[in-house]
Amino acid sequence: MISMKINGVSRQFHGSPDMPLLWYVRDELGLTGTKFGCGAALCGACTIHVDGEAVRSCVTPVSEADGKDVTTIEGLDADGNHPVQRAWRAHNVPQCGYCQSGQIMSAAALLKENPDPSDEDIVDGMAGNICRCGTYQRIVAAVRTAAQEV
Secondary structure, eight states: EEEETTEEEEEEEEEEETTTHIIIIIIOOTTTTSSOOOSSSOOOOOOEEOOOOEETTSSGGGGGGGSSSSHHHHHHOOSOOSHHHHHHHTTOOSOOOOOOHHHEEEEEEHHHHHHSOOOHHHHHHTTTTOTTTOOOHHHHHHHHHHTTTT
């Protein structure tokens, strides 16, 4: 049995320890805000936090979350008012929106680690999160704005 807290709720997982954490979160728990993108940790759509660190849940086995705190986009802020989420709305970042939960989770982890990032820090910290709509300038602006509130 694998035990963890997901968005503050204690959970027990009895399946295969090799199952990707993404499938447990989406299919077993119904937390569908985390998206499947590439399945190879290359696009960032599946980014969640494990003990505060941004991880690609499509390649992270459930066993790696044993005894840890997991946060999905649904748990970042129950009302969607985390500083990054507010900044995302203020800067109209999403177009299609598919990558946004992963982008937001990566930005939140970046700001937790570095609350006053330079633009270069933001670009480096967000590397590996692909936005097929190309809203990268708005993403940097939103992270800069969120940094003022963190």
